[in-house]
Amino acid sequence: MIKNGRIVKSLAGFYYVEADGLVYQTRARGNFRKKGMKPVVGDFVSFSAEENSEGYVLEMESRKNQLIRPAIANIDQAVVVMSTVSPNFSLNLLDRFLAFLENKSIKPLIYISKLDLLDDLQEMTTFKENYKKIGYEIFFDTDSLVKALKGKVTVFMGQTGVGKTTLLNKIAPEMDLETGETSEKLGRGRHTTRHVEFFHVAEGLIADTPGFSSLDYEIDNLPDLNNAFPEIAQMSHGCKFRECTHTHEPECDVKVAVENQEILQSRYDNYLQLLSEINKTRETYAKKRKKQV
Incomplete structure (x- = not known):
C-alpha cells in the first residue's frame, strides 16, 4: 500500500x-x-x-527550505532564544541569526530568556520597541510564545547556555530533553541532543536544534545580504545604483536613513561586518584560484 x-x-x-x-x-x-x-x-x-x-x-x-545542521526541511518559523546574561545579550549574534533565517525564508521569532536576572528592563524594552518597528516579533513570556506556535512547524535555535532546553521542557514537557550542565570555565553549556524529532505542541510541530555559537552561512553575495536585512532592502530601492553596497556610493538612501535614525546604527554596523566577511571570503577564494592556475 x-x-x-x-x-x-x-x-x-x-x-x-x-x-x-x-x-x-x-x-x-x-x-x-x-x-x-x-x-x-x-x-x-x-x-x-x-x-x-x-x-x-x-x-x-x-522542499521550500532546509537547515543543514541539523537536517530539517519545510520549516515555517524559528524561535531564536537570546539570554540577557550568561551569555550576555548580543545584537551582533542576534542579527546574524536573523539574516540567516531571512535568507532561508524562515520567519524569525525572538524569545528573551533570563529577564529575572536583570535589575533594570529598560534596555530590553527599548530593544523590543526597535525590533518591532522592523517587523520582528519579540517574546518576554512563554504563554504568548506558545500561542505563536499554533499550526506551525517551528524550530528552536540559540547559542549554548541561553536556556533553550529549559524553555522547551517548560512548553513541551513530553520532549523530556536533558539539560546540559553549564561550564563556568568555558561559559557555555553541554548540549545533549542526539537525534532530530518533531513533537506535537500547540496544534503545531516543534523541533529542538543543537546549541551552537556560530552559524554556517550560505550568504555569499551582496543581493542576498541586502535582502536579509528587511529595512535595508526596503530603503535600497531608492538608492541611485542598483547594486549599491551602502558604503561609499553617492545618493544612497540607506546611509541617509541611518543618519536620520530610521535604520538602527547597530543593524547597519552588523550589515557592514557581514559584507566585509563576504568580501574577504571572495578575496581568499580568488587568491586560491590564482595559485592553482
Missing part, C-alpha cells in the same frame, strides 16, 4: 513517517543514495506501508 506523509523523526537509518494519525517505521530506498539525495525530518514523502513489515520511502516532494 502506498501512502503519503511527513517524516517526523530520523534515527539510526530509520525514518518515522506520520500519515493519517499513525507513525510508520521506514527506510530509504538505495536509489536516493545514487542520486545524492537523503530524506530528512520535515520532508513530505510517499512510502510503502505493508502490514507486519518495514516500509520504504519511495519519493520526496520538493
Whole structure:
C-alpha cells in the first residue's frame, strides 16, 4: 500500500513517517543514495506501508527550505532564544541569526530568556520597541510564545547556555530533553541532543536544534545580504545604483536613513561586518584560484 506523509523523526537509518494519525517505521530506498539525495525530518514523502513489515520511502516532494545542521526541511518559523546574561545579550549574534533565517525564508521569532536576572528592563524594552518597528516579533513570556506556535512547524535555535532546553521542557514537557550542565570555565553549556524529532505542541510541530555559537552561512553575495536585512532592502530601492553596497556610493538612501535614525546604527554596523566577511571570503577564494592556475 502506498501512502503519503511527513517524516517526523530520523534515527539510526530509520525514518518515522506520520500519515493519517499513525507513525510508520521506514527506510530509504538505495536509489536516493545514487542520486545524492537523503530524506530528512520535515520532508513530505510517499512510502510503502505493508502490514507486519518495514516500509520504504519511495519519493520526496520538493522542499521550500532546509537547515543543514541539523537536517530539517519545510520549516515555517524559528524561535531564536537570546539570554540577557550568561551569555550576555548580543545584537551582533542576534542579527546574524536573523539574516540567516531571512535568507532561508524562515520567519524569525525572538524569545528573551533570563529577564529575572536583570535589575533594570529598560534596555530590553527599548530593544523590543526597535525590533518591532522592523517587523520582528519579540517574546518576554512563554504563554504568548506558545500561542505563536499554533499550526506551525517551528524550530528552536540559540547559542549554548541561553536556556533553550529549559524553555522547551517548560512548553513541551513530553520532549523530556536533558539539560546540559553549564561550564563556568568555558561559559557555555553541554548540549545533549542526539537525534532530530518533531513533537506535537500547540496544534503545531516543534523541533529542538543543537546549541551552537556560530552559524554556517550560505550568504555569499551582496543581493542576498541586502535582502536579509528587511529595512535595508526596503530603503535600497531608492538608492541611485542598483547594486549599491551602502558604503561609499553617492545618493544612497540607506546611509541617509541611518543618519536620520530610521535604520538602527547597530543593524547597519552588523550589515557592514557581514559584507566585509563576504568580501574577504571572495578575496581568499580568488587568491586560491590564482595559485592553482
